[in-house]
Amino acid sequence: MSDVTTLIPDQASTDRPTLVLVDGFGLIFRAYFAIPHGMVTSKGEQTNAVFGFTSMLLDVLRAQAPTYMVIALEGGRTFREDVFADYKAHREAMPEDLRSQVARVRELIEALGIPIEQRDGYEADDVIGSLSTHCGRDGSLNVVIVTGDSDLLQLVSDHVQVVLPGTQRFGEIRVFDRAAVQHRYGFEPELVADYKALVGDKSDNIPGVPGIGDKTAKALIARFGPVEEILKRLDEVTPPKARNALAANEDLARQSKHLATIVRDLDITLDLDRATVGKYDRDAVISLFRELEFRGFVDRLPEADPSQAVAAPRQQRPEPKRTIVRTEEALTQLVARARETGAYAIDVETDSVNPIDAKLVGIAIAVSPGESYYIPLAHPATDGPQLSPEAVHAGLSPLLADAAVAAYAHHAKYDLAVLQRHGYPLLNVADDSMIDAYLLGETSVGLKKLAFVRLGIEMTEITSLIGSGRAQITMDQVSSEEAGPYACGDVEATFELVEALRPEIEERGLGPLLHEIEIPLIPVLVDMEQTGIAVDIPYLHEFSAELSARFDQLEAEIQTRAGHPINIGSNRQIASLLFEELKLPSGRRTKTGYSVDVDVLEAIRDQHPIIGPILEHRTLAKLKSTYIDALQREVNPRTGRVHTSFNQTVAATGRLSSTNPNLQNIPIRSELGRRVRQAFIADTRPEYRLFADPVLLSADYSQIELRLVAHATGEPFLIEAYQRGEDIHRATAAAVYGVDLADVTAEMRAVAKTVNFGLLYGMQAYGVSRDTGLPRAEAQRVIDAYWQQLPTVKRYFDGTKQFAINHGYVQAESGRRRYVPDIQSAQPQRRMAAERAAINMPLQGGAADIIKVAMIRLHKELQPLKDQARLLLQVHDELVLEVDRPNLPRIAQILKSTMEGAAQLKVPLEVEMG
Numbered sequence: 001m002s003d004v005t006t007l008i009p010d011q012a013s014t015d016r017p018t019l020v021l022v023d024g025f026g027l028i029f030r031a032y033f034a035i036p037h038g039m040v041t042s043k044g045e046q047t048n049a050v051f052g053f054t055s056m057l058l059d060v061l062r063a064q065a066p067t068y069m070v071i072a073l074e075g076g077r078t079f080r081e082d083v084f085a086d087y088k089a090h091r092e093a094m095p096e097d098l099r100s101q102v103a104r105v106r107e108l109i110e111a112l113g114i115p116i117e118q119r120d121g122y123e124a125d126d127v128i129g130s131l132s133t134h135c136g137r138d139g140s141l142n143v144v145i146v147t148g149d150s151d152l153l154q155l156v157s158d159h160v161q162v163v164l165p166g167t168q169r170f171g172e173i174r175v176f177d178r179a180a181v182q183h184r185y186g187f188e189p190e191l192v193a194d195y196k197a198l199v200g201d202k203s204d205n206i207p208g209v210p211g212i213g214d215k216t217a218k219a220l221i222a223r224f225g226p227v228e229e230i231l232k233r234l235d236e237v238t239p240p241k242a243r244n245a246l247a248a249n250e251d252l253a254r255q256s257k258h259l260a261t262i263v264r265d266l267d268i269t270l271d272l273d274r275a276t277v278g279k280y281d282r283d284a285v286i287s288l289f290r291e292l293e294f295r296g297f298v299d300r301l302p303e304a305d306p307s308q309a310v311a312a313p314r315q316q317r318p319e320p321k322r323t324i325v326r327t328e329e330a331l332t333q334l335v336a337r338a339r340e341t342g343a344y345a346i347d348v349e350t351d352s353v354n355p356i357d358a359k360l361v362g363i364a365i366a367v368s369p370g371e372s373y374y375i376p377l378a379h380p381a382t383d384g385p386q387l388s389p390e391a392v393h394a395g396l397s398p399l400l401a402d403a404a405v406a407a408y409a410h411h412a413k414y415d416l417a418v419l420q421r422h423g424y425p426l427l428n429v430a431d432d433s434m435i436d437a438y439l440l441g442e443t444s445v446g447l448k449k450l451a452f453v454r455l456g457i458e459m460t461e462i463t464s465l466i467g468s469g470r471a472q473i474t475m476d477q478v479s480s481e482e483a484g485p486y487a488c489g490d491v492e493a494t495f496e497l498v499e500a501l502r503p504e505i506e507e508r509g510l511g512p513l514l515h516e517i518e519i520p521l522i523p524v525l526v527d528m529e530q531t532g533i534a535v536d537i538p539y540l541h542e543f544s545a546e547l548s549a550r551f552d553q554l555e556a557e558i559q560t561r562a563g564h565p566i567n568i569g570s571n572r573q574i575a576s577l578l579f580e581e582l583k584l585p586s587g588r589r590t591k592t593g594y595s596v597d598v599d600v601l602e603a604i605r606d607q608h609p610i611i612g613p614i615l616e617h618r619t620l621a622k623l624k625s626t627y628i629d630a631l632q633r634e635v636n637p638r639t640g641r642v643h644t645s646f647n648q649t650v651a652a653t654g655r656l657s658s659t660n661p662n663l664q665n666i667p668i669r670s671e672l673g674r675r676v677r678q679a680f681i682a683d684t685r686p687e688y689r690l691f692a693d694p695v696l697l698s699a700d701y702s703q704i705e706l707r708l709v710a711h712a713t714g715e716p717f718l719i720e721a722y723q724r725g726e727d728i729h730r731a732t733a734a735a736v737y738g739v740d741l742a743d744v745t746a747e748m749r750a751v752a753k754t755v756n757f758g759l760l761y762g763m764q765a766y767g768v769s770r771d772t773g774l775p776r777a778e779a780q781r782v783i784d785a786y787w788q789q790l791p792t793v794k795r796y797f798d799g800t801k802q803f804a805i806n807h808g809y810v811q812a813e814s815g816r817r818r819y820v821p822d823i824q825s826a827q828p829q830r831r832m833a834a835e836r837a838a839i840n841m842p843l844q845g846g847a848a849d850i851i852k853v854a855m856i857r858l859h860k861e862l863q864p865l866k867d868q869a870r871l872l873l874q875v876h877d878e879l880v881l882e883v884d885r886p887n888l889p890r891i892a893q894i895l896k897s898t899m900e901g902a903a904q905l906k907v908p909l910e911v912e913m914g
Contacts, residue, residue, distance in 0.1 A: 016139070016140065016141065016142050017066075017067035017068065017141060017142070018064055018065070018066040018067055018068070018141070018142045018143075018144060019066060019067070019068040019069070019070070019131075019135055019141045019142070019143050019144070019272075019275070020060060020061075020064055020066040020068070020069045020070075020143075020144045020145075020146060021069075021070050021071075021072060021128045021131055021132055021143065021144070021145045021146070022057070022060070022069065022070070022071040022072065022145075022146045022147075023072060023124050023125070023128060023145070023146065023147035023148065023149060023152065024071045024072060024073045024105070024109075024116070024124060025073060025074055025124060026124070026147045026148035026149045027052075027053050027056050027057070027146070027147070027148055027165075028049055028053050028098070028101075028102060028105055029049075029098075029148065030052070030056075030148040030165060031048065031049045031050075031051070031052025031053045031055075031056065032048060032049035032052070032095075032098050032101070034052055035048035035049070035051055035052040036048060037097070037822075037827075037830060038822075039051055040443060040819075040821045041291075041292065041293045041443065042293065042437075042440065042441050042442040042443055042453075042819075044808050044819055044821035045100075045292075045821075046097050046100070046101065046821060047101065047104070047292050047293070047294075048101075049098055049101040049102075049105070050101050050104045050105055050108065050292060051292075051294065053105050053108075054108060054294060054297055055297070056146075056165065057112075058297060058300040058301070058302075059173075060146050060163070061277065061302045062300065062302075063173075064144055064163075066144065066277055067276065067277060068141075068272050068275040068276055068277060069114050069275060069277050070114070070115050070116075070117055070131065070270065070275050071109055071114055071115070071116050071117070072116075072117050072118065072124035072125075072127040072128045072131075073116055073117075073118040073124055074118060074123055074124050075118045075119045075120045075121060075122050075123070075124075075127075076120055076121070077121070078121055078122055078123050078126075079121050079122070080123075080259050083255070083258065083259070084255060084259055095826055095827065096825075096826045097825060097826065097827075104292065107288060108285075108288060111280065111281070111284050111285045111288050112280045112285060113278075113279045113280035113281075114275070114277075114280075115271070115274050115275050117131070117268060117270075119266055119268070122263060122266060125149070125151060125152060125262045125263075126262055126263035126264075126266060127266060127268065128145055128147070128152065128155065128262075129152075129155055129262035129263055129264040129266075130263060130264050130265060130266040130268055131143075131268060131270060132145055132155050132157075132160045132264075133155070133160075133264040133265075134270075135270070136157055136158075136159040136160040137159075139158070139159050141159070142159055142161075143159060143160040143161070144160075144161050144162075144163060145160065145161070145162045145163065146162075146163045147162065147163070147164065148164065148165055149203075150164065151192075151196070151201070151204075151260065151262065152262065153176055153181050153184075153189055153192050154189055154190065154191075154192035154193050154261075154262060155189070155262060155264075156176055156177060156178055156180075156181050156189035157178070157189065158178065161175055161176060161177050162175075162176045163175050163176075164176065185218065186218050186221075186222055187218070187221050187222060191221050191225065191226060193257055193260040193261040193262070194221055194225075194226045194227045194257060195217055195218070195221060196208070196256065196257075196260035197209075197227045197253055197254075197256040197257035197260055198212045198216075198217035198220065198221075198227065198253065198256075199212060199213060199214055199217045200256060201260060204259070204260075206256050206259045206260055207252055207255075207256055208252075208253075208256050209245055209246060209249045209252060209253050209256070210245060210249060211241065211242070211244075211245035212242060212245055212246070216242050220237065220242065224236075224237075227253050227254065227257050228254075230246065231246065231250055231253065231254075234246060234247055277302055278302055278303055278304055278305050279304075279305050280304055280305070281304070282301060282304040285301060286298060286301075286456070286458075287456075289452075290452060290453050290456060293443070293444065293449070293453045295448065295449045295452040295453065298452070298458055317457075318370055320369075320370045320371065320372060320488065320492055321370060321371045321372070322371075322372050322373070322374070322484065322485060322488045323372070323373045323374070324373075324374050324376065324480055324481070324484045325373050325374065325375040325376075325387065326376070326384060326385045326386065326387065327385075327387070328387065328391060328395060330373070331375065331387065331391070331392065331395040331396065332395065334365060334367070334373045334375075335395065335396065335398070335399045337367045337371065338365065338367045338399055338405055339399070339402070339405055340367075341367045341368055342404075342405060342406065343367075343405065343406040343407075343408060343430070343495075344365050344366060344367050344399075344405065344406075344407060344408065344495075345365065345366040345407075345408040345409065345410075345491040345492070345494040345495035345498070346363065346364070346365050346400075346407055346408070346409055346415060346427070346491065347363075347364045347409065347410065347415060347487060347490045347491045347494065348360060348361075348362070348363055348364075348414070348415050348418045348419060349361045349362040349363070349364065349475050349483060349487050350418055350475060351378075351474035351475055351476045352474070355414050355417035355418050355421070355529070356417075356421075356529070356530070356532075356636055356638075356639070356643045357636070357638065358418050358421075359378060359476065360377055360378065360389075360418055360419075360422045361376075361377055361378045361379065361474075361475045361476045361483075362374055362375055362376045362377050362378070362379065362475070362480065362483060362484075362487060363375045363377065363392070363396070364484075364487035364488055364490060364491045365491060366488065366491035366492045366494065366495045368495060369492050369493075369495045369496035369499070370492070372488035372491050372492050373488070374480065374483070374484035374485075374487050374488050375387065375392055375396070376480035376483070376484070377389055377392060378476045379476060379478065379479060379480040379483065380476075380477065380479060383479045383480050383481070384480065384481070386480070389422075393422075393423060393424065396424070397424055397425050400419070400424055400425050400426075400427055400428075401425035401426070401428075402428065403428045405428065406428065406430035406431070407427045407428050407429050407430055408429075408430060408431045408432070408433065408494055408495055408498045409427070409429060409431075409432055409433075409494060410432065410433045410434045410447045410490070410493075410494040410497070411432070411434045411447075412427070412429045412432045412434075412519075412522050413522050413525055413526055413529075413646075413648070415427070416429070416522060416523060416526045417526045417529060417530060420526060420530070421530070426523060429519055429522055429523075430519070431498045431502070431514075431519070432518075432519065432522070433447070433450065433494050433497035433498050433501060434447070434649055435514065435518050435519070435648060435649060436497070436498065436501040436502070436504075436505055436514065437450050437497075437501065437649075438648070438649035439505065439510050439513065439514060439518070439816070439817075440501060440504055440505065440508070440510075441809070441817060441818075441819045445649050447459070447490060447493060447494065447497075448461070448493075450493075450497055451493040451496075451497065454497060454500055454501070455493065455496055455497065455500065457493055457496075459489055459490075459493060460485075460486050460489060462486070464486075465478050465482055465483065465486055466478060508815070508817070509815045510815050510816075512814070512815070513814045513815050513816055513849070517814070517849060517852050517853060517856070518648060518852075520856045521648065521852050521855060521856055522648075523859070524855050524856055524859040524871070525646045525648070525656075527859065527870075527871070528646065528871055528872060528873065528874070529643050529644065529645060529646060530643070531641075531690075531870050531871075531872055531882075532636065532639055532641030532642055532643040532644075532872070533641055533642055533644075533680055533683075533872045533873060533880070533882070534640065534641050534642075534680070534681050534682065534683035534685075534688065535631050535632075535635060535641075535642055535679045535680055535681065536678075536679050536680075536681045537632060537635070539678065539679055540628055540629075540631060540632050540679050541632075543628055543675065543676075543679070544624060544628045544629060547620050547623070547624045547628065548624075550620060551617065551620065551621070554568075554613045554616060554617045554620075555568060555617070557613050558610060558613050558614060558617065561609060561610040561613070562577055562581075562610065568614065568617055569621075571593075571596050572593060574596045574614065575593055575594035575595075575596050577610075578594075578596065578604075578608075578610075578611075579594050582608055582610070584604050584607055584608055585604060585607070586600075598615070598618070601614060601615055602615070602770075619672070620672070623667075623672055623673075623676065626661075626662075626665075627661065627666060627676050627679075628676065628679075630661055631661060631679060634660060634661050639688065640683070640685065640687070640688040641683065641688065642661065643660075644658045644659070644660060644661055644662075644663050644873070645658060645659050645660050646658050646874070647659060651848075652818050652837070652841070653818060653840075653841050653844035653845050653848060654812065654816045654844070654845040654848035654849065655844060655847075655848045656848070656852075656874055658875075663873060663875050664875060664876065666875070668875075668876070680696070680873075680880070681696065682694035682695050682696045682882055683882070690870060690882055690884075691867070691868070691882070691883070691884035691885075692884060693884060693885040693886065694882050694883070694884060694885070695882070695883055695884075695885045695888060696872075696880060696881070696882060696883075697869075697880070697881045697882075697883045697888065697891060697892060697895065697913070697914075698878055698879065698880045698881070698913070698914040699878065699879050699892075699895050699896060699899055699911045699912070699913050699914070700876075700877055700878040700879075700911065700912050700914065701847070701850070701851065701877035701878070701899065701909065701910070701911060701912075702910040702911065702912050703728060703910075704847045704850065704851075704877050704909070705757075705760055705843045705844065705846075705847050706718070706728060706756055706757070706760070707722060707905060707907050707908075707909065707910075708842075708843045708846045708847060708905070709760065709793060709796070709843060710722055710905075710906060710907045711905040711906045711907060712796060712813075712842065712843070712846075713792045713793050713795075713796040714792060714906065715790050715792040715793050715796075716792075717731075717735065717789060717790055718790070718793075718907070719906055719907055722907035722908065723907060723908070726741075727749075728756065729749050729752045729753040729756060730744050730749050730752070732752040732753075732755070732756055732786070732789075733748040733749045733751065733752035735789040735790075736748075736751075736752060736755070736782055736785045736786050736789060737785075738785075750772065751768075751772050751774065751782060754768055754771050754772050755768060755782060755783065755786050758771065759783070759786070759793075759797075760839070760840055760843055761836055761839075761840050762832070762835060762836030762839050762840065764783075765777075765779040765780040765783060766779075768782065768783060797839050800838060800839050800842060801823075801835050801838055801839060803838075804820050804823045804834070804835070804838035805823050805824060808820065808821060808823065810838045810841050810842055811841075811842065811845070812841070812842045812843075812844075812845030812846045812848075812849060813842070813846055813849075814845070814846070814849045816845045816848075816849065818837065818838075818841040818845065820834040820837055820838045821834075822834035823835065823838060847877060849903075850902050850903045850909070851874065851877060851879070851899075851902070853902040853903065854879070854898055854899045854902035855871065855874060855879065857898050857901075857902065858871060858879070858894070858895065858898045858899070859871060861894050861898060862891075862894075865887075865891070867884070868883065868884050868887040868890075868891060869881050869882065869883045869884065869887065869891040870882050879895065879899065881895065892913060895911075895913075896911050896913060899911045
């Protein structure tokens with residue numbers, strides 16, 4: 001008889017309420033391995049396991065709508081280890097970065113008011129077994145067990161079900177009742193432990209009976225039933241091999257069943273009143289979500305019992321004063337109030353996320369966190385009076401142009417682009433809360449996430465106004481009465497965020513970086529994006545056709561070498577061909593089978609002639625889909641140009657990135673990549689051209705990161721070589737190989753070049769060997785000689801790594817930081833990746849700052865020369881301009897002097913013109 005006692009609350013329902021029993025550690029471990037480990041808060045706290053567990057728990061609460069819930073946890077060393085020393089002995093210790101998350105999971109469970117049950121000497125399975133057996137026996141409760149462990153399927157009964165997450169995707173679940181267990185195994189749930197006793201369980205290190213596999217075990221159980229009956233009737237067992245195996249391992253079979261059988265009679269008192277779902281303080285949970293930066297979970301919380309809220313009064317946020325501006329008097333009042341406060345936050349509402357074509361639907365302005373205005377411009381005509389665009393432009397432009405009144409925004413680049421296109425003057429942008437958050441290391445810089453995490457504000461999602469999917473509408477179809485409060489909420493939060501983040505910016509010494517580089521860069525990027533660049537469509541058509549023909553040749557060659565048809569786009573088929581049919585050495589495995597990524601295939605390229613064509617096919621396919629075909633789709637029909645979007649708040653190093661299209665990833669070192677670059681042209685079409693005789697001009701910093709190494713380390717060898725204007729790779733080769741400059745061969749220089757650049761990214765002997773063809777030992781000898789010749793560089797890299805270990809971040813000379821929470825990870829791969837990032841960031845960040853300064857200065861120089869030249873693109877360390885040909889020499893000189901004068905280093909900055 002079970003020793004579980006159930007305390008029923010007075011208001012017990014009679015319609016079979018549901019009790020959910022959660023296998024806590026089962027879900028925690030599953031979440032830890034299913035969710036990417038890079039999920040960290042802005043403070044560097046890893047949260048992937050907490051996030052996954054929370055998501056699963058809230059999914060269960062929503063899907064099952066239980067009346068009661070209990071979470072079972074392990075109780076330390078168990079009786080199973082006492083009777084079998086090797087039980088789970090093969091399992092590794094809990095990773096350190098998971099151990100810290102377990103405490104957070106407990107904190108979350110307790111905040112949700114869900115009771116935790118655990119018993120010393122027993123596993124969570126035993127706690128769940130005892131609770132489910134008792135509570136599901138009389139049918140008064142419907143019991144649902146949520147776990148990641150199929151062992152618990154033995155607990156399924158008429159009133160007990162088990163829910164398992166899917167095998168491929170964390171969010172998928174499978175529900176097992178009696179019929180589902182019968183379908184899976186071919187017998188009743190009560191015999192699952194007997195099955196485990198025969199076949200064993202590798203995950204728990206239960207031995208089972210040697211020689212008995214899945215098919216034989218199922219056949220034996222289907223014929224005889226439990227293990228005890230099988231052993232009792234051994235003489236009837238067939239085939240003889242199975243009979244002999246059982247006869248030789250009777251004790252092991254009984255012991256394995258003992259280990260696999262879940263205990264069902266623990267002495268547990270279950271207080272269903274305490275287990276009632278919803279008895280929690282919602283504000284306390286939201287406060288924890290803010291710490292963990294889990295904004296997306298707030299709307300998924302179950303309804304909370306108001307009586308559980310903390311009795312102490314909370315400081316209420318005052319109701320903001322919001323005005324929809326429908327008259328010129330109201331517009332005048334808005335402008336006057338902004339001048340009185342000396343600052344305002346601004347945000348535009350449009351019908352598109354693309355600023356090149358977006359229609360201005362409304363403008364929101366906050367003059368303080370508690371006072372805001374919304375100016376409707378293009379909402380439905382039936383919505384009420386709206387000022388004309390001309391009246392708004394006339395009334396608002398003097399404020400926007402007033403340098404004495406500070407303008408705040410969140411993603412100011414978008415607002416500036418839209419306003420500029422509609423004829424408004426350039427904003428006096430004093431701060432951008434998105435850039436503030438990025439510089440402070442926030443992992444998510446979206447306004448609503450920041451407002452929740454930083455301010456505790458739960459903001460309205462845009463989808464609540466415009467919907468989503470096929471039914472989505474645009475903001476000009478939303479009434480101003482609905483749009484106004486939404487837009488006002490955005491600018492109020494922006495104003496408050498700027499005030500909240502400003503002290504941290506100053507405290508960390510980031511003020512100059514923000515106000516002298518990042519904010520001044522915004523109008524530069526706006527002009528570049530608005531101008532765009534032309535592409536040669538006929539050339540791209542020809543190139544695409546050429547690649548398609550090459551695809552056909554490669555596919556024919558691959559299928560000939562394979563000896564049968566094969567889908568080259570299927571990783572599964574490629575893996576089967578290479579590693580099963582051709583028996584080539586396989587690399588790492590993924591959850592879905594053998595990995596066939598580029599690194600794996602490159603490692604075996606020389607082992608079969610089919611590898612080369614497969615790699616070439618992949619390279620061409622990516623180039624064609626990502627650039628050749630995509631560039632044609634990106635051409636704006638109104639401007640006839642491609643308008644990439646430059647992102648200031650994405651790359652952790654401070655570099656700009658670009659999207660739609662991504663110009664930063666064009667493979668410039670390959671012949672094919674250079675051919676893609678040829679598609680970008682000066683626009684000579686009369687209807688689109690900027691100048692009478694346009695031509696492209698580019699300038700690229702030469703070896704800027706290596707020059708920054710010389711500057712940062714003061715390494716005499718590098719400084720002297722650069723000051724003498726020597727070929728740095730040839731000079732390095734001479735030093736490393738101990739020969740005169742005149743005796744350096746092309747092969748030596750190539751090796752030195754690989755080492756010079758590779759070590760900036762933490763390259764080891766394996767990488768040098770791979771990229772140069774040197775034997776691993778020789779590659780290590782070259783690296784050792786390099787460090788011997790450049791000892792200050794070695795000390796600098798070691799010091800940078802140690803600084804990261806001590807502080808959790810590294811920084812460039814400008815103060816720009818990159819946080820590296822994995823620098824002390826117990827997992828070697830993650831730790832080494834963090835070390836490489838730490839070593840490289842000050843150099844990447846320094847290069848990013850230099851080219852941004854150059855862009856700002858160049859933009860200023862070109863303002864009075866807009867009829868002669870325009871800055872179009874920034875790609876890596878290169879700037880691209882469109883220039884009127886007669887002015888090319890003058891503009892080239894301005895470009896070169898501006899870029900080379902963007903920073904004062906211990907070695908000269910050099911620019912290569914193209």
